Amino acid sequence: MEKTPLLEVKQAGIQFGGLKAVQNLNLVLYPGELVGLIGPNGAGKTTSFNLLTGVYVPTEGDVVFQGKRINGIAPYKVTQSGMSRTFQNIRLFRDMTVLDNVKVAYHALAKHTMLASILRLPSHFAGEKKMEEDAIEFLKIFRLDRYKDELAKNLPYGQQRRLEIARALAANPKLLLLDEPAAGMNPQETHDLMELIAFIRKKFDLTILLIEHDMNLVMGVCERIYVLDHGQLLAEGPPEVIRNDPKVIEAYLGEEVTE
Amino acid sequence: MKRHSKAFWPLLIAALVFYAIVQGLIMTDMLGAYHTNTLIFIAINIILAVSLHLVIGITGQFSIGHAGFMAVGAYLSAIVTMKFDLPFVVAIIVGGLVAALAGLIVGIPSLRLRGDYLAIATLGFAEIIRIIFLNIDYVGGAAGMQVSKMTDWTYTFFFMLITILVIVNFTRSRHGIAALSIREDEIASDAMGINTTYYKVVAFVIGAFFAGVAGALFSHNFYIVLPSQFGFLKSVDILILVVLGGLGSLSGAIISAIFLTLVSTFLQDYPETRMIIYSLVLIIVMLYRPQGLMGTKEITDYFRGWTSKGGKDNGKDTIT
Numbered sequence: 001m002e003k004t005p006l007l008e009v010k011q012a013g014i015q016f017g018g019l020k021a022v023q024n025l026n027l028v029l030y031p032g033e034l035v036g037l038i039g040p041n042g043a044g045k046t047t048s049f050n051l052l053t054g055v056y057v058p059t060e061g062d063v064v065f066q067g068k069r070i071n072g073i074a075p076y077k078v079t080q081s082g083m084s085r086t087f088q089n090i091r092l093f094r095d096m097t098v099l100d101n102v103k104v105a106y107h108a109l110a111k112h113t114m115l116a117s118i119l120r121l122p123s124h125f126a127g128e129k130k131m132e133e134d135a136i137e138f139l140k141i142f143r144l145d146r147y148k149d150e151l152a153k154n155l156p157y158g159q160q161r162r163l164e165i166a167r168a169l170a171a172n173p174k175l176l177l178l179d180e181p182a183a184g185m186n187p188q189e190t191h192d193l194m195e196l197i198a199f200i201r202k203k204f205d206l207t208i209l210l211i212e213h214d215m216n217l218v219m220g221v222c223e224r225i226y227v228l229d230h231g232q233l234l235a236e237g238p239p240e241v242i243r244n245d246p247k248v249i250e251a252y253l254g255e256e257v258t259e
Numbered sequence: 260m261k262r263h264s265k266a267f268w269p270l271l272i273a274a275l276v277f278y279a280i281v282q283g284l285i286m287t288d289m290l291g292a293y294h295t296n297t298l299i300f301i302a303i304n305i306i307l308a309v310s311l312h313l314v315i316g317i318t319g320q321f322s323i324g325h326a327g328f329m330a331v332g333a334y335l336s337a338i339v340t341m342k343f344d345l346p347f348v349v350a351i352i353v354g355g356l357v358a359a360l361a362g363l364i365v366g367i368p369s370l371r372l373r374g375d376y377l378a379i380a381t382l383g384f385a386e387i388i389r390i391i392f393l394n395i396d397y398v399g400g401a402a403g404m405q406v407s408k409m410t411d412w413t414y415t416f417f418f419m420l421i422t423i424l425v426i427v428n429f430t431r432s433r434h435g436i437a438a439l440s441i442r443e444d445e446i447a448s449d450a451m452g453i454n455t456t457y458y459k460v461v462a463f464v465i466g467a468f469f470a471g472v473a474g475a476l477f478s479h480n481f482y483i484v485l486p487s488q489f490g491f492l493k494s495v496d497i498l499i500l501v502v503l504g505g506l507g508s509l510s511g512a513i514i515s516a517i518f519l520t521l522v523s524t525f526l527q528d529y530p531e532t533r534m535i536i537y538s539l540v541l542i543i544v545m546l547y548r549p550q551g552l553m554g555t556k557e558i559t560d561y562f563r564g565w566t567s568k569g570g571k572d573n574g575k576d577t578i579t
Contacts, residue, residue: 053450055446055449055450074449074454075449075450076449076450076451076452076453076455079449079450079451079452080452084451084452085450087446087450091444091447091450092444092447093439093440093443093447093448094443094444095443095507095555096439096440096443100436100439103433103436104436104437104440104448104451104453105451105452106433107433107436107437107451107452107453108452108453110433112432114429114432114434114461117428117429117432117433117434117435118425118428118429118432119428124432127433128432128433167451171451171452
């Protein structure tokens with residue numbers, strides 16, 4: 001592949017006190033790819049996400065997104081530059097309506113100023129109207145529009161997951177980071193989610209990095225997989241290679257007993 | 260959002276009619292100084308409650324130093340009218356602006372803190388402001404500063420109206436939604452591209468501005484302004500208005516400001532039992548309505564329920 005990478009992580013790592021949570025992390029994502037990031041509990045998957053999105057500042061190495069070095073940049077700026085994420089434990093704005101949840105993500109795209117809103121200038125009404133229409137259109141894509149006036153906390157679990165993905169997409173990202181989107185879902189919901197991921201990827205021309213525990217989901221949709229263990233990259237490659245990699249099997253199932 | 264503008268004009272007209280009736284009663288001497296003063300107190304408390312509601316109820320930043328900004332407004336406006344002989348309106352605006360500046364200076368460092376730590380920091384700043392005024396001889400120190408009475412029903416009412424309009428307009432816009440999202444989940448808000456520090460500081464500065472306005476109206480309603488009027492207890496009084504009304508409800512803040520001002524005014528005739536009864540009222544309300552009088556609802560939500568009955572299919576029962 002001779003395309004320029006969308007995201008490139010070079011030898012990145014972070015240390016909390018004496019603990020090296022992640023080290024020597026090297027990831028490359030090309031535009032349009034769907035890549036999985038797997039590993040046992042505590043391997044550093046979510047920490048890696050936090051490194052990419054600016055929640056943590058890497059203590060070593062670099063994160064390069066769209067050709068620009070972004071380590072140390074505030075999370076909201078990372079999002080505005082085109083990288084959006086969901087969370088492992090759903091972090092919706094629980095006491096806000098479904099519509100308002102999506103509107104928050106539209107916030108950075110709208111332009112009317114605070115003064116215009118306070119004085120109720122025409123630009124306020126135009127801006128708010130556009131935001132509302134766009135947000136409703138968006139909810140329709142996710143078939144969440146019938147819940148739009150419902151508080152987010154009142155949605156069923158599976159729909160909350162959908163809403164979180166919808167909200168992340170409303171921020172208009174080029175790269176979407178999904179942190180265990182299938183956690184707590186039954187097989188049917190997981191199946192629907194796989195379809196949804198495939199659908200949005202095409203529809204929005206996205207690059208996706210996916211953390212997942214559900215092996216069926218990862219093996220089913222990802223083109224390439226990175227495996228993390230103890231904060232370090234263990235293996236990288238297409239699903240069929242990863243599936244048969246003895247190091248990966250060992251990390252997941254433990255060492256083979258030899259007599 | 261559009262659905263709120265429907266109630267906007269009737270409410271505004273109702274407010275203006277109420278103003279006109281009261282003003283008429285004052286001019287014809289049907290409403291005595293005592294009752295007029297009660298109304299002025301209610302309006303000042305509404306300004307304080309609504310401005311703190313923006314900081315605590317909307318943005319979710321637990322600040323308990325509101326009296327400090329009120330003190331800045333009170334003293335600065337008194338200096339403008341008494342030392343520089345400028346008109347009262349100028350004094351109110353100067354009081355508000357300097358309080359806003361104080362809010363900016365206090366807000367930028369302290370809004371990095373969260374929860375209890377922010378509460379302690381704002382409390383500390385409010386005390387610092389009070390102590391500064393206590394030690395400046397130019398404004399009379401502990402003996403206070405003479406102020407002539409300039410606050411009247413018209414000034415108070417219109418500044419109250421402006422406060423409510425500005426804060427409602429802010430809340431019901433993309434900026435208000437951004438502020439609300441910080442209250443709900445700051446990490447997620449940040450991840451959605453909201454500059455959380457900016458919005459926290461903005462809410463704090465707007466809140467401080469109107470606290471300053473309230474302070475200006477407050478100081479010119481007495482003949483003297485004293486540092487002891489703006490102590491910790493004053494901050495707690497304002498906090499109680501917001502919490503009692505329901506965190507996140509603007510109409511709740513207004514209703515509790517009216518309710519508690521009336522309670523404490525009527526209890527002035529019973530000085531020995533006043534604080535006991537006042538505290539009992541608070542305890543009873545908190546026992547039976549721990550979420551506050553209004554919860555997070557607005558009074559317009561109830562009207563909407565009446566007018567659109569039967570026409571809504573997005574109720575709870577559709578969710579399965």
